[in-house]
Amino acid sequence: MKKLSNNFIKSFGYKIINIHPSLLPKYKGLNTHKRVLKNNEKYTGCTVHFVAPELDSGKIILQKRILIDRNETEKSLKKKILQQEHKLYS
Numbered sequence: 905m906k907k908l909s910n911n912f913i914k915s916f917g918y919k920i921i922n923i924h925p926s927l928l929p930k931y932k933g934l935n936t937h938k939r940v941l942k943n944n945e946k947y948t949g950c951t952v953h954f955v956a957p958e959l960d961s962g963k964i965i966l967q968k969r970i971l972i973d974r975n976e977t978e979k980s981l982k983k984k985i986l987q988q989e990h991k992l993y994s
Contacts, residue, residue, distance in 0.1 A: 923953075
């Protein structure tokens with residue numbers, strides 16, 4: 905992950921899209937699956953949003969909520985969310 909400069913974002917008219925593996929505004933940044941599981945969340949998901957100068961803070965376009973199984977691992981959660989991310993983008 906790399907934070908983009910405001911000038912770069914502005915040069916594209918603030919129309920750059922990102923996908924993030926959590927239900928923003930919760931769990932911005934890295935290690936989202938680990939933090940979600942540590943906090944015993946019942947749901948998580950993914951978010952498509954416009955890129956803004958502040959990390960993972962742009963206007964939300966779409967979200968998909970996913971139920972977390974009680975035996976979920978970081979690896980299994982990552983796989984489930986990745987599948988949903990692909991569906992959101994299509």
